[in-house]
Amino acid sequence: MIDPKAYPNRTLGRKRLAPADAVDRQLVHVNLDESPLSWLSRRNLLSGRQVAAGERLRRDYHAAQLSPRVTMRWDMAVPAARRSAGSWAQTQAMGSVGARTRFHAAMEAVGPGLADILWRVVCEAEGLEAAERGLRWPARSGKLVLGIALDRLAAHYENQIGQISA
Numbered sequence: 001m002i003d004p005k006a007y008p009n010r011t012l013g014r015k016r017l018a019p020a021d022a023v024d025r026q027l028v029h030v031n032l033d034e035s036p037l038s039w040l041s042r043r044n045l046l047s048g049r050q051v052a053a054g055e056r057l058r059r060d061y062h063a064a065q066l067s068p069r070v071t072m073r074w075d076m077a078v079p080a081a082r083r084s085a086g087s088w089a090q091t092q093a094m095g096s097v098g099a100r101t102r103f104h105a106a107m108e109a110v111g112p113g114l115a116d117i118l119w120r121v122v123c124e125a126e127g128l129e130a131a132e133r134g135l136r137w138p139a140r141s142g143k144l145v146l147g148i149a150l151d152r153l154a155a156h157y158e159n160q161i162g163q164i165s166a
Contacts, residue, residue: 036121036128045143050150053157054122057106061123063099109156114149121146 037054040046046054061067107115120131121142132142 034125036125040128040143040146046147046150049154050147053154054118054150056157057103057118057153058122060099060103060106063096064103065096066100066103067123105160106153106156110149110152114145114152117142117146118149118153 035055035058037046037051037058041048041051107118110118116135117131120126120134121128126134128142128146129139132139135142137145
């Protein structure tokens with residue numbers, strides 16, 4: 001059990017994580033302030049449908065390993081003698097390729113004008129004010145545009161898989 005007093009600057013909570021291929025969902029402790037989406041959701045500025053779509057996009061972004069690397073990769077390359085059709089490395093690579101395909105399809109469905117705010121806020125966890133400054137938008141315009149982008153993203157996911165689950 002995590003002691004909340006040990007982390008005074010975090011809002012700790014429990015969340016069920018559901019990897020795309022897993023049948024079992026794992027219950028973990030998370031920092032609820034980590035994502036700008038959860039911050040906006042707790043203030044009733046986003047609907048559950050919008051948050052679920054955003055979290056799905058963020059999950060695909062990280063699974064696709066699209067974020068820039070800031071340090072050296074320390075995982076070992078698999079020797080040729082140990083590579084097989086069902087190896088772990090190949091399974092991971094295929095999962096990454098699938099996530100990359102899903103991510104790019106979602107961003108294309110949202111459109112070029114709205115994808116910028118999604119990438120900054122959802123994928124890179126940039127705050128709304130910083131995203132507005134980076135995009136050179138007027139103050140307090142990001143919330144409205146983000147809502148429209150998340151609605152379009154949710155519609156894309158609903159067309160693809162039927163229902164969005166957080």
